[in-house]
Amino acid sequence: MTDISSLKKLPRNYYVRNVLTVAESLPGNIFVRKKGKKLYAGRIVEVEAYDGSVDEAAHSFKGKTKRNEVMFGQGGFLYVYFTYGAHFCCNVVTGKQGEGSAVLIRAIEPVKGIKRMSINRYGTDLLNDMKKYNLTNGPGKACSAFEINSSDNGMDLTGDIIFILNAALKPGEKVITSTRIGITRSVQLPWRFFIKDNPFVSKK
DNA sequence: CCACGGATTGGCT
DNA sequence: GCCAATCCGTGGA
Numbered sequence: 354m355t356d357i358s359s360l361k362k363l364p365r366n367y368y369v370r371n372v373l374t375v376a377e378s379l380p381g382n383i384f385v386r387k388k389g390k391k392l393y394a395g396r397i398v399e400v401e402a403y404d405g406s407v408d409e410a411a412h413s414f415k416g417k418t419k420r421n422e423v424m425f426g427q428g429g430f431l432y433v434y435f436t437y438g439a440h441f442c443c444n445v446v447t448g449k450q451g452e453g454s455a456v457l458i459r460a461i462e463p464v465k466g467i468k469r470m471s472i473n474r475y476g477t478d479l480l481n482d483m484k485k486y487n488l489t490n491g492p493g494k495a496c497s498a499f500e501i502n503s504s505d506n507g508m509d510l511t512g513d514i515i516f517i518l519n520a521a522l523k524p525g526e527k528v529i530t531s532t533r534i535g536i537t538r539s540v541q542l543p544w545r546f547f548i549k550d551n552p553f554v555s556k557k
Numbered sequence: 558c559c560a561c562g563g564a565t566t567g568g569c570t
Numbered sequence: 571g572c573c574a575a576t577c578c579g580t581g582g583a
Contacts, residue, residue: 401564410564420579437565438576444564457564493565535564 355464357383357394360518365511367519368428372447372454375428376402377530377546379445381522384461386499386515392466393499395489396520399460399547399554401533403444405453409538413453423507425453431515433496433506440493441502445510445517459534459545461489462553463498470498491555522548 360383368375379400386393405413405424412421412434423432424446432444432455444455463470468478470488474497480488489495496502501515508515522528530543534556547554 403564412564415580418580434564435577435579436563438563438578440565442564459564491565533564537563 355383355396357385357464357518357520360520362511363517363519365427365429368445368447368510369449370428370447372402372404372456373544375445375447376400376456376544377528379456379517380528380546380548381520381526383464383518383520384458384499384515385518386501387513388500391469391500393470394465394518395461395463395495395499397458397460397517398462398551399458399545401457401459401546402544403455403457404544408542408544410533410536410540410542411453411455413455417453421453424455425451426507428452429510431501431505431508431510433501433503435503436493441496442492443496443501443505457492458495459492460547460553460555461495461499462551463488473500474498486552490553526551 379397403411405411413424417425427450428447430446432446444457446455448454471478471480489498510516527549529549531545533545
């Protein structure tokens with residue numbers, strides 16, 4: 354079991370950088386969410402970068418709206434959106450105020466609170482192998498497991514409710530890139546970053 | 558006011 | 571592998 358008690362929270366200046374710099378360095382770090390007495394934690398294993406200034410797939414590409422306004426704030430806040438009538442997805446806002454860039458958290462490897470994640474996803478804490486790998490291997494699944502919804506939109510990641518702990522990749526692990534998943538515009542940009550061969554990544 | 562479609566998921570053929 | 575489910579922000583009329 355990974356011990357996360359000695360790890361340090363990523364500070365504001367980590368997030369206030371170029372979105373690609375943040376995205377490629379995020380895998381391996383530990384995403385933490387507190388909900389009352391419940392604690393959820395997991396290693397980020399897959400992300401995608403969205404940059405409103407050049408990227409037609411970004412929600413922020415056409416300018417600020419009520420839905421995406423958090424994306425235009427300073428880096429280090431959580432942007433949560435609702436999609437397909439059913440799912441929440443969460444992003445880490447990056448860069449400076451007004452920039453409109455963020456990193457989508459696409460997949461997580463559960464570390465703490467796994468039984469509770471299973472209850473949130475399946476209504477039972479009994480996990481077989483298939484369910485174990487399906488807990489958090491997608492943006493909607495991860496939000497469901499971590500109890501993240503629109504009420505968490507705009508959360509400050511330098512606070513004590515949702516934050517990310519600095520942790521290095523394990524020996525032998527490496528981050529590789531590909532094009533992004535599920536989009537119809539700017540499909541050619543190689544802005545997906547994930548840990549090679551990690552079984553919790555959403556798709557190969 | 559109303560129609561459209563999405564940074565997905567899971568169930569069915 | 572294909573496709574329906576299901577909501578609501580957004581943009582056009």
